[in-house]
Amino acid sequence: xxxxxxxxxxxxxxxxxxxxxxxxxxxxxxxxxxxxxxxxxxxxxxxxxxxxxxxxxxxxxxxxxxxxxxxxxxxxxxxxxxxxxxxxxxxxxxxxxxxxxxxxxxxxxxxxxxxxxxxxxxxxxxxxxxxxxxxxxxxxxxxxxxxxxxxxxxxxxxxxxxxxxxxxxxxxxxxxxxxxxxxxxxxxxxxxxxxxxxxxxxxxxxxxxxxxxxxxxxxxxxxxxxxxxxxxxxxxxxxxxxxxxxxxxxxxxxxxxxxxxxxxxxxxxxxxxxxxxxxxxxxxxxxxxxxxxxxxxxxxxxxxxxxxxxxxxxxxxxxxxxxxxxxxxxxxxxxxxxxxxxxxxxxxxxxxxxxxxxxxxxxxxx
Ligand SMILES: NC(=O)c1ccc[n+]([C@@H]2O[C@H](COP(=O)([O-])OP(=O)(O)OC[C@H]3O[C@@H](n4cnc5c(N)ncnc54)[C@H](O)[C@@H]3O)[C@@H](O)[C@H]2O)c1
Ligand SMILES: [Zn+2]
Ligand SMILES: [Zn+2]
Numbered sequence: 001x002x003x004x005x006x007x008x009x010x011x012x013x014x015x016x017x018x019x020x021x022x023x024x025x026x027x028x029x030x031x032x033x034x035x036x037x038x039x040x041x042x043x044x045x046x047x048x049x050x051x052x053x054x055x056x057x058x059x060x061x062x063x064x065x066x067x068x069x070x071x072x073x074x075x076x077x078x079x080x081x082x083x084x085x086x087x088x089x090x091x092x093x094x095x096x097x098x099x100x101x102x103x104x105x106x107x108x109x110x111x112x113x114x115x116x117x118x119x120x121x122x123x124x125x126x127x128x129x130x131x132x133x134x135x136x137x138x139x140x141x142x143x144x145x146x147x148x149x150x151x152x153x154x155x156x157x158x159x160x161x162x163x164x165x166x167x168x169x170x171x172x173x174x175x176x177x178x179x180x181x182x183x184x185x186x187x188x189x190x191x192x193x194x195x196x197x198x199x200x201x202x203x204x205x206x207x208x209x210x211x212x213x214x215x216x217x218x219x220x221x222x223x224x225x226x227x228x229x230x231x232x233x234x235x236x237x238x239x240x241x242x243x244x245x246x247x248x249x250x251x252x253x254x255x256x257x258x259x260x261x262x263x264x265x266x267x268x269x270x271x272x273x274x275x276x277x278x279x280x281x282x283x284x285x286x287x288x289x290x291x292x293x294x295x296x297x298x299x300x301x302x303x304x305x306x307x308x309x310x311x312x313x314x315x316x317x318x319x320x321x322x323x324x325x326x327x328x329x330x331x332x333x334x335x336x337x338x339x340x341x342x343x344x345x346x347x348x349x350x351x352x353x354x355x356x357x358x359x360x361x362x363x364x365x366x
Contacts, residue, residue, distance in 0.1 A: 001018065002139065004057050015343055015346060028067065029066045031365075035363045052112075054130070055132060060137060086109075086148075087133075088147055116145060152319065159364060160323075160337075168336075175187075177311055181203055181206040181254075182207075185203075185255055187210065188257070189256075191258065192223055195259040199282070200224055211230050213229035216234065240272065253272055254273075256278075258281045263291050335359065337362045
């Protein structure tokens with residue numbers, strides 16, 4: 001089968017034949033229908049996101065179960081599934097306190113990009129391949145931990161469901177689960193890419209009064225409006241902090257979300273929040289960078305600075321809930337996909353992401 005393999009940093013990904021082992025105990029084999037293209041995949045290529053190379057990219061996918069390994073009772077061949085990039089083990093400290101997005105097993109997988117036992121099911125000419133989040137959705141098929149495959153209704157649209165796996169869960173989840181935005185709030189969203197657009201639509205669903213999109217790309221600001229942004233700020237033309245203050249009675253916004261992953265924009269997001277307001281950081285920046293906070297104003301301002309990992313997801317509950325919102329016409333998924341690609345066009349998809357062409361690019365498998 002074919003997969004998009006990243007061999008070297010800052011080099012094109014190569015779509016090549018690889019060998020996939022059969023699913024072992026507590027694993028399932030999934031035939032992918034679609035894989036989204038997330039900035040975090042691009043960050044593996046640019047070196048911001050550490051992963052031992054060579055490895056297969058992709059962590060936003062949905063497909064159909066083809067085979068189940070020993071001990072898998074909750075899934076059967078033919079089931080439609082969306083894949084979760086934090087595998088919830090169900091029994092660690094974090095799973096027990098209801099924070100499955102911080103699962104210890106999921107974290108271990110995301111450090112090593114291997115199966116829970118440290119092995120990999122993907123190889124090429126005898127070389128073991130890393131597999132992003134133990135999913136590797138930029139491939140025709142994937143063997144994944146069974147608990148990372150979230151069962152969907154029999155008629156679930158798999159192309160749309162793929163997006164739930166990262167952009168939608170991360171963006172909408174940051175609003176619902178992390179920040180818990182209350183109706184009537186004023187919300188700023190830095191970065192109107194695949195994740196940020198979902199923060200915007202999450203804030204709209206949550207009943208925010210003002211949703212102010214901040215981006216440096218006019219096309220993204222147009223997308224932002226169609227996802228529910230009431231105001232738009234082009235940060236390449238004006239100071240976003242000043243502009244946000246002006247849009248919020250000089251006080252600052254109730255919530256600011258950063259969905260870019262840069263020191264400057266995290267500091268801007270924090271600065272644009274009112275006293276007692278909440279700044280949520282979603283973007284993943286370089287581990288070499290540090291944000292600075294003024295120690296005098298930190299307590300006086302009483303702002304909350306929150307990280308948000310995978311939108312605080314409880315995937316087995318949240319994926320079906322988000323799909324139901326889509327079917328009720330309340331969550332936009334069709335509009336997210338501005339262009340689809342064949343797997344062979346994966347480098348074009350990354351180039352388009354760098355150029356800021358799409359809301360979300362989606363790889364479709366025949
Ligand atoms: N925390 C998590 O769980 C999680 C999950 C998925 C993705 N991410 C991270 O979220 C970030 C966004 O991912 P994405 O897939 O939406 O990326 P994307 O490339 O689609 O979107 C990024 C957006 O930021 C805008 N931007 C860049 N520089 C800017 C600036 N200085 N000011 C304002 N806007 C600016 C771009 O124009 C673009 O629209 C990435 O860092 C990604 O790694 C985090
Ligand atoms: Zn992602
Ligand atoms: Zn766990």
